[in-house]
Amino acid sequence: xxRNIFLLLILSIxxxxxxxxxxxxxxxxxxxxxxxxDYGQIELAYPWASxxxxxxxxxxxCSSNPAIKVPNAGRRYYSYQPxxxxxxxxxxxxxxxxxxxxxxxxxxxxxxxxxxxxTSYFIRFYVSVDEASLSYNEYSDCIxxxxxxxxxxxxxxDGENLKLEQAIENRGILLTDTIGWTPVSGCYTAQGTEQFxxxxxxxxxxxxxxxxxxxxxxxxxxxxxxxxxVEVRPFDPxxxxxxxxxxxxxxxxxxxxxxxxxxSTGSTDSSIYVNRPGLYTVEAxxxxxxxxxxxxxxxxxxxxxxxxxxxxxxxxxxxDAPVWGDYRWSTGxxxxxxxxxxxxxxxxxxxxxxxxxxxxxxxxxxxxxxxxYVPDAxxxxxDGRNDFLKIYTGCDFExxxxxxQVFDRWGGLRYQxxxxxxxxxxxxxxxxxxxxxxxxxxxxxxxLRDGKWKNExxxxxxxxxx
Numbered sequence: 201x202x203r204n205i206f207l208l209l210i211l212s213i214x215x216x217x218x219x220x221x222x223x224x225x226x227x228x229x230x231x232x233x234x235x236x237x238d239y240g241q242i243e244l245a246y247p248w249a250s251x252x253x254x255x256x257x258x259x260x261x262c263s264s265n266p267a268i269k270v271p272n273a274g275r276r277y278y279s280y281q282p283x284x285x286x287x288x289x290x291x292x293x294x295x296x297x298x299x300x301x302x303x304x305x306x307x308x309x310x311x312x313x314x315x316x317x318x319t320s321y322f323i324r325f326y327v328s329v330d331e332a333s334l335s336y337n338e339y340s341d342c343i344x345x346x347x348x349x350x351x352x353x354x355x356x357x358d359g360e361n362l363k364l365e366q367a368i369e370n371r372g373i374l375l376t377d378t379i380g381w382t383p384v385s386g387c388y389t390a391q392g393t394e395q396f397x398x399x400x401x402x403x404x405x406x407x408x409x410x411x412x413x414x415x416x417x418x419x420x421x422x423x424x425x426x427x428x429x430v431e432v433r434p435f436d437p438x439x440x441x442x443x444x445x446x447x448x449x450x451x452x453x454x455x456x457x458x459x460x461x462x463x464s465t466g467s468t469d470s471s472i473y474v475n476r477p478g479l480y481t482v483e484a485x486x487x488x489x490x491x492x493x494x495x496x497x498x499x500x501x502x503x504x505x506x507x508x509x510x511x512x513x514x515x516x517x518x519x520d521a522p523v524w525g526d527y528r529w530s531t532g533x534x535x536x537x538x539x540x541x542x543x544x545x546x547x548x549x550x551x552x553x554x555x556x557x558x559x560x561x562x563x564x565x566x567x568x569x570x571x572x573y574v575p576d577a578x579x580x581x582x583d584g585r586n587d588f589l590k591i592y593t594g595c596d597f598e599x600x601x602x603x604x605q606v607f608d609r610w611g612g613l614r615y616q617x618x619x620x621x622x623x624x625x626x627x628x629x630x631x632x633x634x635x636x637x638x639x640x641x642x643x644x645x646x647x648l649r650d651g652k653w654k655n656e657x658x659x660x661x662x663x664x665x666x
Contacts, residue, residue, distance in 0.1 A: 220322075220433040220456050221289045223311045224397060227430045229288035235262040239275075244292055247309055252356040254293070254305030259426075261287035274330045275424050281328050284381045284428040291330065291426050293408070294361075294401040295340065297387070304361045306400030308352050311432065315347065316390030318655050322457070323368045324431045325387035325399060329378045330424035339376050340423050342401045342408035343384055344369030345430075347394035372611050374409055381428060387489035399427060435484060435491035443524045445500045445554035449473040452480055452495060459484035459491070498524060500554030507561045512568030515649055516541045519561050525552030570595040570656065572646050577663040580626035580633070588623040589662055592644065599647040602655070606662075607640045614639065626664050636666045 229245045232285030236244050240255030250256050259273030261283075266272060270289065271282040283289055294304030315321060323345055346352075346364035356362060375382055402407070437454045444450050453471035454461060464481040472499055474480060481494040500523060510563055511517040516539045521527055527534050530547040540546060546561040571594040578589045593599060604622050606615035614628045626634050640661050646653045 224430045225312055228286045229290050230286040236260055236268050237265050242307055248307055251306035251308040253354045256305045256307045257291040259289055279330050281426055284326055289426050289428040293424055295423050304401050306362050306398055308396050308398040312397050315390035315394040317391050320435045321388045322433045323388055324383055326381040326383050326428045328381050329375055331378045339374045339411040341371055341374050342403045346398045348396045348585040349393040350550050352396055352398050361402050366402055376442055385487040403576050438493045438495035441496050443500050444477055444497050449475045454482040456484050459486035505559050510564050510566050514564050523550050523557055525550040528642045570599050572658055574660055579665040588625055591622050595647055598646055601645045603644040605642045
């Protein structure tokens with residue numbers, strides 16, 4: 201028996217990494233096209249590159265240059281920082297030479313695949329401050345990650361930054377750790393156009409917190425940050441729909457990095473077992489942000505094997521399989537849904553891990569229209585009885601009266617109105633009472649069927665009695 205794709209998705213959830221793949225290529229700057237030998241060679245950590253006219257650094261233990269070789273890489277002879285993982289990392293400067301011609305550096309990388317509209321993503325990267333920042337200029341709080349749809353490279357004039365809206369950023373806490381690695385993280389909901397990730401400072405000097413040691417006679421020379429282990433991971437561990445077989449438990453696994461969990465069942469484990477259909481939701485909390493996902497668990501047993509239904513003549517009916525699996529219709533179709541417009545019996549065979557189900561639809565047709573009743577007489581004499589000519593419309597579906605007209609026996613238009621609540625008092629357009637006689641009425645109305653408005657026209661006569 202062929203396996204159902206939705207059940208396979210559930211049963212194959214055994215690895216956090218498989219479900220939350222990192223969309224950043226070369227996230228730890230381990231891969232290189234050549235060992236760096238000088239400052240400003242970020243392009244060697246392919247596919248990372250500079251996003252502006254700055255020259256970000258690439259440091260790796262494979263370098264033969266002591267100033268570039270991890271862990272002694274940095275902008276000063278006493279710089280020292282072991283890699284957080286592996287043997288490489290990047291470095292950027294910003295607020296560089298503030299007193300002279302300030303500029304900032306940014307790095308970017310194309311994502312492995314575009315972000316998906318509406319999907320939640322967990323973003324994290326790590327930074328460490330080069331000791332040169334402490335000795336020669338400052339600490340700051342500003343650093344973030346932004347997304348772009350197109351290649352973000354642009355020339356940035358002195359004193360300016362890339363003008364991008366940040367997906368996540370560090371604000372309000374000075375980055376001061378020169379020994380360890382500080383995470384910068386957050387949650388982000390995708391717009392569906394993001395194809396590049398950009399890391400750097402996107403704010404002006406006046407928007408950021410700055411700490412500048414008092415060093416008379418020393419020109420400020422900028423903030424230096426090492427960057428390591430960049431992550432952009434989708435939180436989508438659960439399929440939209442899963443199939444539950446009779447007398448079997450199903451495991452739902454939402455394992456995601458080092459998150460904590462809260463399920464709609466009350467469980468706080470990374471995975472749960474369920475044995476009944478329903479909607480199951482999980483909230484994962486990591487680094488202070490919350491991510492949510494849900495799955496609709498369907499019964500593998502269809503509620504009925506025989507369906508009787510009626511359609512209106514000239515209309516189509518959508519037949520929808522009540523269970524997931526591989527579909528074989530008597531019409532030859534293999535989709536979950538088909539449209540039919542003729543009476544008859546339609547058979548469906550559905551095969552999945554639970555069983556082979558055979559389901560029939562018996563379709564009959566009927567003439568469907570609104571039932572309109574207009575009285576054949578009324579007496580507008582203000583006696584409180586039958587003073588108005590009203591239209592009575594009975595529809596099992598949405599309708600609207602487009603136009604109601606009354607003509608005298610010579611064809612002259614005496615009254616006209618629109619709307620579903622019409623009551624004619626026997627007067628003409630000038631509110632003058634019309635005399636006793638027989639008048640012809642014409643009614644135009646529309647009704648909504650299968651998403652389309654259909655038009656109808658009816659005529660009749662009414663006896664106005666004074």
